[in-house]
Amino acid sequence: MDTALSGISAPGRLAAEDEDIGAEELALAARNHGLPLEALRYGVTPAGLHYVLVHYDIPAADPGTWRLTVGGRVDRPLSLDLAALRALPAVTRRVTMECAGNGRARLLPRPVSQPWLVEGVGTADWTGVPLRTVLAEAGVRAEAVEAVFTGADHGVERGVEQDYARSLPVAVAAGTEPEVLLAYAMNGGPLPPQHGFPLRLVVPGWYGMAHVKWLRDITLSDVPFEGFQQALAYRYRRDPEDPGEPVTLIAPRALMVPPGFPDFMSRLRVVRAGPVPLEGRAWSGHGPVTRVELSCDGGRTWTDAAVEPGARDGRSSRAWQAWHGVWRAAPGRYVLMARATDATGRTQPLGQAWNRGGFGNNAVQRVPVLCRR
Amino acid sequence: MDTALSGISAPGRLAAEDEDIGAEELALAARNHGLPLEALRYGVTPAGLHYVLVHYDIPAADPGTWRLTVGGRVDRPLSLDLAALRALPAVTRRVTMECAGNGRARLLPRPVSQPWLVEGVGTADWTGVPLRTVLAEAGVRAEAVEAVFTGADHGVERGVEQDYARSLPVAVAAGTEPEVLLAYAMNGGPLPPQHGFPLRLVVPGWYGMAHVKWLRDITLSDVPFEGFQQALAYRYRRDPEDPGEPVTLIAPRALMVPPGFPDFMSRLRVVRAGPVPLEGRAWSGHGPVTRVELSCDGGRTWTDAAVEPGARDGRSSRAWQAWHGVWRAAPGRYVLMARATDATGRTQPLGQAWNRGGFGNNAVQRVPVLCRR
Structure with a gap:
């Protein structure tokens, strides 16, 4: 009996020239949604109108037992609960976030994935702790080159079972321009489940894939991260063999x-x-x-x-x-x-x-x- | 120069046997969204996860100048602001709402419209005034047979320019089983824009088309309402010539x-x-x-x-x-x-x-x- 993941998880592909949106793309579009364009009238996007892109399922997080662990190349590994994060000095930042795949469904040939037209965007007031505050508390060692952020969302993608994970260079993670946040509030309330409850990363100016939701672990690493979402997905490339350039800042x-x-x-x-x-x-x-x-x-x-x-x-x-x-x-x-x-x-x-x-x-x-x- | 509405607004149609989802259906799916099925874990659907179906645009309502008018076959026409509605005795009802078109994209042949798979549903706690309270205040005359509910959302559909409007028989509108609500709150907060801010109808047990959003007028009529959404759309019919049966209660x-x-x-x-x-x-x-x-x-x-x-x-x-x-x-x-x-x-x-x-x-x-x- 064939129970290989390859039986349910196919490689990325391009739609044929005359191929309309298929059942799989529709199922993604029915789950994830964009900003109705008339909602551009709001400077801060109201709850439920901000775009959402969830790779796997929205995890069921228990805020009582939830912890953020910080480990790897640090002097003092941390395990922080929500109360510990809320006790640290907080900032609020108004940030426009856009899905890296926004506009994908307008491309010819069309890469088969979440079929955004132009509406994968939104703006929110995010409140949380500057990431550099927590990194300073942990003490990042000199040999660390990247911080790897892992969420609680788990699934399969192109045959690879994974927790969603992305990295940032230490200079970006600990930097001030932009100031990266560990955000626990959106527009003054707790994060909605689909936006990363109870904690997410916010990387102002970067496309959405960097803002890891349901964040549960930060690991400082002395080698560049080679995980699926970093090394395979989210790269500008012409063909599958091309290593490509990483997707980072939002284009105008x-x-x-x-x-x-x-x-x-x-x-x-x-x-x-x-x-x-x-x-x-x-x-x-x-x-x-x-x-x-x-x-x-x-x-x-x-x-x-x-x-x-x-x-x-x-x-x-x-x-x-x-x-x-x-x-x-x-x-x-x-x-x-x-x-x-x-x-x-x-x-x-x-x-x-x-x-x-x-x-x-x-x-x-x-x-x-x-x-x- | 042809500026007829027929140039931009086509009759309803069925997809061809091998026709995948087209650009127009995708544009609707990108705006309107369903419940991600893992969110069935919540007894009350969190903000932003409840399904949304907006026919035209979400109106920009000003709660300061907004009025609900009640007229037609009544003894005392009313013009109520939000404060007047909030001063009336309120009730809260937990109601499961489902789009009448849920499951449409699974049909063969597929009617071309909002392409729901199975996710057009959600449950919320709606707070407001029983409609019968306001109808009693206005004094419904004996000759009235229907109440017509008009929203602030305006658009074109199959060539007909219209404000979204639906009716209920007076016996349903003024009834207690179900008790129809004029709802101004959802899950304890003001209605989100996409759910009808500042006021919507809630008709427990009925498909979503009955729960008129952005409600601005109720007119009691001595003849059955023949508006587009009542007499043309939202009817069970085999072909366009069939008058069909009205869509009402939610099927299991x-x-x-x-x-x-x-x-x-x-x-x-x-x-x-x-x-x-x-x-x-x-x-x-x-x-x-x-x-x-x-x-x-x-x-x-x-x-x-x-x-x-x-x-x-x-x-x-x-x-x-x-x-x-x-x-x-x-x-x-x-x-x-x-x-x-x-x-x-x-x-x-x-x-x-x-x-x-x-x-x-x-x-x-x-x-x-x-x-x-």
């Missing part, structure tokens, strides 16, 4: 609150002729967004939107920035677009920057609109 | 917490050989669930699970009931199933009960499992 993106009202099925928008306010949010993990351009003719011409300045305080400097503009709409059909550029000069491409895993596709959003009298 | 269903752990992509489950606890929830809008049967051989043989008795108090009598059993698993591949039967004798079919809109498909859940040593 602007999203628009779709104007007017939608058709239920097509989600196409209807507006009335006249001045139509356009608004949305823009962000980048590389630095503040310095420019948002709007096009109402499918990318032929562009005008500048007004962009909220990036926050200079540490509290909100990794949060998205509001932008707004006005479109003088006349009857007809249009494709609206918004394009963000950040302080490092990085901007959004009009077409796709394809890679095998479908990561970091920040091609500009296209919002088809019908304008009526 | 049992769902299982999938045992063991999953593969990321296939969601297939892995368990170790030995006793495997099985647990889940079961519900019916027609009455308490009296029996849950389990099959671990794809439906050839069935055994009874232990089922929590249906609550007799009004507070929880419309909530799902927990069930549990044990499976003695040996290495191999299996399909687990659970089947609920309610006090009226209604049960779940093994195959599909097809209808054109894809409503009420309560065919038993199938959970493929790999058991390893």
Whole structure:
């Protein structure tokens, strides 16, 4: 009797040219969900509207027995309960988080995985202890090069049984720019189960895969971590043999609150002729967004939107920035677009920057609109 | 220039036999989301895990200026703000809510709409004013036959521009079994935006389409309501010409917490050989669930699970009931199933009960499992 994991867990693959979304992608889309784009109106995303991506199952954590262990290349291994973490000085940071796979379902050919369109994003106020506080308490030894973070979520992926685990270089883990958090609260309340209750990592400016949820162990290591989520998944590569580059900081993106009202099925928008306010949010993990351009003719011409300045305080400097503009709409059909550029000069491409895993596709959003009298 | 709504809003249709999920269905699945099945472990679904189905956009409600108007065939038209509603005697009811389209994506041929598999369900504690209290204050006239409930959500559906609106017969609206609520709180807090902030209808035992969200108006009418969501959508029919029967009470269903752990992509489950606890929830809008049967051989043989008795108090009598059993698993591949039967004798079919809109498909859940040593 064949009970090998390979019987239920297939290698990654690309969809055929004419292959629509299959049952497995649908099952992921029904579990994980994005931000309904009209919720871009909220500076802080309300509970239940922030995007969620859970690799395996949401673990059933018992906050009474839960512990965070810190070990490996440290002078003083730690075992901390929630009370011990809450007793340490806390900070709150407003952070925009985005799934590395956001935009994947728009790629051609489409990597078969969680089929995000553009909505895998959200912003929350995360409260917790700076990771460097806990690392200083443990005493990181000089030979440590990486901190490995392991969650309580357990499953199989491409034939590999695993607890979800990711690493950060020690310089990032113990750094202040960004300040990595051990977060136990989201928007002022305990973490919801799907966001990592009782504790998660928050790595401001990085794509979501770095923000390990249901965090139960930190191990300092003197060699680079070679776990599945670090060495195999979450790399920009052209083909499976390519070692690729690791996925790290969030690429710039602007999203628009779709104007007017939608058709239920097509989600196409209807507006009335006249001045139509356009608004949305823009962000980048590389630095503040310095420019948002709007096009109402499918990318032929562009005008500048007004962009909220990036926050200079540490509290909100990794949060998205509001932008707004006005479109003088006349009857007809249009494709609206918004394009963000950040302080490092990085901007959004009009077409796709394809890679095998479908990561970091920040091609500009296209919002088809019908304008009526 | 063609700016007719028909250009963006198509008639309902069935997917072709070999047609996978398309871009429009995916866009709906990315916005609306189901209960991750492991969250069946919670008697009350935590915020953000309860299923959500929003036809158009989530409206931006201002609680300061918001009013509920009550008019039509009444003696005393009302305009109530939130403070006036909160000043009335409140009740809290634990209610299991399920989307009428749950199971649609499993139908063959598949009606093209929100592509639910089995996860369009959740249970919450809803707090608010019994609708009959407000109707009594307004004085429903003898000629009134229906109450029409209109939400603030506006959009187009199959070419018809509309505010979402549904009706109930006066006997149901003013009844006590079930007691219909004007709910302003969910699980002890204000309604989240996606669940109807600031006010929604809750009709215990009915499918979700009856629980009008963002409720802004109640009009008593002396003729049956012929609006889109009442007369065209949400009817059990074989073909578009068939007037069909209205969708009302929830059909019985049992769902299982999938045992063991999953593969990321296939969601297939892995368990170790030995006793495997099985647990889940079961519900019916027609009455308490009296029996849950389990099959671990794809439906050839069935055994009874232990089922929590249906609550007799009004507070929880419309909530799902927990069930549990044990499976003695040996290495191999299996399909687990659970089947609920309610006090009226209604049960779940093994195959599909097809209808054109894809409503009420309560065919038993199938959970493929790999058991390893």
